[in-house]
């Protein structure tokens with residue numbers, strides 16, 4: 305299965321993207337091990353997270369129409385945002401993936417999701433923090449945090465992404481805000497249960 309996906313990726317994405325995907329795969333495996341999660345689910349979702357990364361906007365919109373998704377104006381303006389949920393469709397159609405946890409993690413890797421599960425958090429973190437993303441003190445801190453406190457790291461990474469968009473005056477998808485609020489609730493609940 306892994307080799308089949310790699311062969312497909314070789315024809316669908318440039319080498320530099322493939323290297324990113326392989327680093328995401330490695331980090332997702334390491335995070336799954338650190339947090340006693342399914343390594344198989346983390347590896348599969350990470351390897352397939354960017355299947356649709358290089359699809360043309362028309363192709364992304366065509367898949368969205370075929371799947372009858374209701375699009376947010378941000379997705380209509382920036383169809384590239386659809387590469388995550390379209391990637392899940394490719395994983396299902398092309399590679400027969402039926403594991404909903406894996407499909408949801410692929411679909412939510414860019415914007416997150418207010419109800420994402422731990423495998424979703426692992427893939428979201430690995431995509432944002434893999435070593436190729438740079439070596440600033442902030443990224444270094446987030447990487448360290450991701451191995452210690454999964455949900456705090458996911459929340460802080462969501463804030464980091466949000467800041468990045470706002471600083472560049474880019475549109476923010478409403479789901480990013482919902483993800484932020486959902487993660488904040490999870491973090492507050494876990495802090496309360498620690499201090500209770």
Ligand SMILES: [Fe+2]
Nearest residue numbers: 353354357414
């Ligand atoms: Fe992506």
Ligand SMILES: [Fe+2]
Nearest residue numbers: 324353354431
């Ligand atoms: Fe990615």
